[in-house]
Amino acid sequence: MTAMHADELQNLLVRIDERVKAIQEDIREINVARRCASHHVKIRTLERLVWGCLAGLAGIGARMVFEAWRP
Structure with missing residues (x-):
């Protein structure tokens, strides 16, 4: 590659x-x-709804696990 060609490429990249x-x-x-x-x-509002639903599902899941382990 010639120096002139390299300079042209450098200018193009800039x-x-x-x-x-x-x-x-x-x-x-x-x-x-x-x-x-x-x-x-x-x-x-949508974020709060999503986090509320996730918290509710986590609560239901925890209760199911608790009920399953309960004698």
Whole structure:
């Protein structure tokens, strides 16, 4: 590979890296702009429902194990 060819490749890689960084920044800005308080509340409510269901299932499972071991 010649020095000129290597320099061209290096310049190309630098330009690609800069473009990728610019795209990442654009995506970050879009994600920040799309954040909505109502979506955050809905997601938090869904998380609480899921954890509540898991806690209920764990309680039922513990009771079943307790009843199975009970004489």
